[in-house]
Amino acid sequence: MTVRIENQTCFFITEDSEEIRLCPDITIITDEEKSMSAVDFDGRRFYITEAEADALTVAGAVDGRRHLKATNSDSVI
Template sequence: MPIEIDETNQRCTLISDDLHIQGAASDVTVVTDEQLRMSVAELAGERIPITEAEADALTVAGAVDGRRHLKTTEPGSVI
């Protein structure tokens, strides 16, 4: 799992193979990456791909939810 959330202090850790970055959940932004076709968590300029369940958990903990739905009917959609 690429995220850990400490519910006692609303801090989270984003984890990848070569990165462990910690911060307040409110400093995390969850966005949709059109090329990856999935959500990513952004913190301190770093981006980590995450599952939708992890995205939901982050937003419940206080992260900013900047996701948007990708639709095949939108002009220029990658899907």
């Protein structure tokens, strides 16, 4: 997926569609199972990079991400 931002409008381009949203209407979340940032639209989840998540927050999106902690001792985190 590709994210494009123009004038606080976000364009989420996937293989089969394009979702257009106003940035202030978007909440970025953390998917704990995949340890990735994502946004949800109409019951569908779109995974984004941390750089895209940061750019969305600068454009006005709500940052609902949570920091995850490693739970096993062999983690590099």
